[in-house]
Amino acid sequence: MVLKAIGKYKLLVTAALLTMLLQVGAALWQPSYMKKILSVMANMSLSTNGKVDKISDYGVALIGIAIIGLVGSILNTVTAAKISQAVSADLREMTFRKIQTFSYEDIEKYKSENLVVRMTNDINQIQMLLMMIFQVLIRVPLLFVGAFILSIITMPRLWWIIVVMVILIMLVTGFSMKLMGPHFMAFQKLMDRINGIAKDNLRGARVVKSFVQEKSQAAKFNKESDELMGHNLAVGYAFSTMIPAFTIISQLAIFVAILLVSTFITKSASYAQDQLGGIMSFIQYMMQIMFAIIMGGMMSMFASRGLVSMGRIREINDTQVSMTFDDVADETLDGSVEFDHVSFSYPNDDAPTLKDISFKIKPGQMVGVVGATGAGKSTLAQLIPRLFDPTDGTVKVGDKDLKHVSKGTLKKTVSIVLQKAILFSGTIAGNLKQGKPDATEEEMNRAAKIAQAAEFIDRLPDRYDAEVEERGNNFSGGQKQRMSITRGVIKQPKILILDDSTSALDARSEKLVQDAFNRELNDTTTIIIAQKISSVVHADTILVLDEGHLVAQGNHKELVATSDVYRQIYDTQKAKEA
Numbered sequence: 001m002v003l004k005a006i007g008k009y010k011l012l013v014t015a016a017l018l019t020m021l022l023q024v025g026a027a028l029w030q031p032s033y034m035k036k037i038l039s040v041m042a043n044m045s046l047s048t049n050g051k052v053d054k055i056s057d058y059g060v061a062l063i064g065i066a067i068i069g070l071v072g073s074i075l076n077t078v079t080a081a082k083i084s085q086a087v088s089a090d091l092r093e094m095t096f097r098k099i100q101t102f103s104y105e106d107i108e109k110y111k112s113e114n115l116v117v118r119m120t121n122d123i124n125q126i127q128m129l130l131m132m133i134f135q136v137l138i139r140v141p142l143l144f145v146g147a148f149i150l151s152i153i154t155m156p157r158l159w160w161i162i163v164v165m166v167i168l169i170m171l172v173t174g175f176s177m178k179l180m181g182p183h184f185m186a187f188q189k190l191m192d193r194i195n196g197i198a199k200d201n202l203r204g205a206r207v208v209k210s211f212v213q214e215k216s217q218a219a220k221f222n223k224e225s226d227e228l229m230g231h232n233l234a235v236g237y238a239f240s241t242m243i244p245a246f247t248i249i250s251q252l253a254i255f256v257a258i259l260l261v262s263t264f265i266t267k268s269a270s271y272a273q274d275q276l277g278g279i280m281s282f283i284q285y286m287m288q289i290m291f292a293i294i295m296g297g298m299m300s301m302f303a304s305r306g307l308v309s310m311g312r313i314r315e316i317n318d319t320q321v322s323m324t325f326d327d328v329a330d331e332t333l334d335g336s337v338e339f340d341h342v343s344f345s346y347p348n349d350d351a352p353t354l355k356d357i358s359f360k361i362k363p364g365q366m367v368g369v370v371g372a373t374g375a376g377k378s379t380l381a382q383l384i385p386r387l388f389d390p391t392d393g394t395v396k397v398g399d400k401d402l403k404h405v406s407k408g409t410l411k412k413t414v415s416i417v418l419q420k421a422i423l424f425s426g427t428i429a430g431n432l433k434q435g436k437p438d439a440t441e442e443e444m445n446r447a448a449k450i451a452q453a454a455e456f457i458d459r460l461p462d463r464y465d466a467e468v469e470e471r472g473n474n475f476s477g478g479q480k481q482r483m484s485i486t487r488g489v490i491k492q493p494k495i496l497i498l499d500d501s502t503s504a505l506d507a508r509s510e511k512l513v514q515d516a517f518n519r520e521l522n523d524t525t526t527i528i529i530a531q532k533i534s535s536v537v538h539a540d541t542i543l544v545l546d547e548g549h550l551v552a553q554g555n556h557k558e559l560v561a562t563s564d565v566y567r568q569i570y571d572t573q574k575a576k577e578a
């Protein structure tokens, strides 16, 4: 997946690789000139004629090589940044598009905060890994092998120092990586949890404040945050020992090399003139070898985090969407609804929430759904716009099994106004047009009048262009519900489901909404889920749910006479009102 995404940027990738080569070439070339300069200096006492000129020529060449290396480095950083940014943006967009195809069930399985972390933090990890790859991937092995060979050619008698140094550095790097690995693995999961707590806390800020929950929320957050800090510290400790260990090893290697060369010099004067310059380049090559191993270690660290993130992003993109729609032409369905022996269990929940439910609703009927809290009313409603598929049985709309209806047909036939009014930041018009993207102002007006939203929208200076803040925070609960109902009715669906969506309206407004429905939405099948029996008392038929079972169906009068569950709810509510 990532390779495919990188494949789009072949030109940039080639440029990054070439500039990386340029950098390595310059780095490996530089010490040989250093050796030449020092060799000339070592021989100076014998005859200085022409030697200063030679030194300055070598000096100019050295600066030239440094400039080539610098240009290579700048171009490499720019191209690596471009590739990593472009690829991560592509991955982010691709993943977001994939999430848009998810069913509600898929989103529930992942959890929204987990998806947010994947789209942000995991993509950042991949971006950092790509940056690293295009800055050091070729550089590390080339620099390592090149410096290794050249150091031995420069000082053949000191080959063993290099070998011992490489072994020691690799051991330290391997040991440190082993210590750090599990902590990196824990990062992402903790980030998911921290994000979830922060999201819940900020979303429920009013609850937190009104129930004085700041301390307990902070304690919950601190627990996860401290755990993250623990992992970060462990990585920090491993790093803090790794770097000094490298320094000790390299200093030791330099000391032994100088000591040995000094011994050779005392034994042979000619060796001094031949090899004195070599020791300088030898040390530089040693440093380059060490740098290559450290970079390799860092890369494996980024890689271990980046690979976990790649796995998490791939998991989203490889997800088999749990709900697909038949690729059939859109059609016009009537507003009848039929549940045929429908049972339903939530994902990861063994016990069924709906149990063997069967009923039929005729087009244009007004239907009430009542039952105790948790009886399964909202769950039943969510099966009609296919937010979930039933575990058993069939849900039909307009006599067609929902599983064989196109997405377009379902969208124009069914509209649901959820229990919680969810608005998006933007304008009122932007929110209403989610119900019908090409809605005219006249259509918005008509829908707003039915939902009793026109009265407050008309009072706003910008009317439909008035700003809606994040989650509609600048509107009251009742206003949000009215806008939500407006969005639901604007496309004039054949079936309108109101899931307890007038709960924040006062009795007068609720009555006005219901009257408007009766007047304006005569042909629409209206399914009203209600806590209060008074909201559905005039319905053509009422479904009574009890612990996931449909225990009775009929109009108010019939149910009072025949259903114990219904009568019980009715009597309790009447007693409260009295």
Ligand SMILES: Nc1ncnc2c1ncn2[C@@H]1O[C@H](COP(=O)(O)OP(=O)(O)OP(=O)(O)O)[C@@H](O)[C@H]1O
Pocket: 108, 346, 347, 349, 353, 371, 372, 373, 374, 375, 376, 377, 378, 379, 380
């Ligand atoms: N997304 C979900 N995942 C798992 N279980 C759920 C989910 N939503 C609801 N449930 C469970 O299903 C049962 C029925 O919930 P549902 O919301 O349908 O009841 P309800 O009758 O609409 O209740 P209320 O009147 O309080 O809104 C409850 O026990 C609830 O815990």
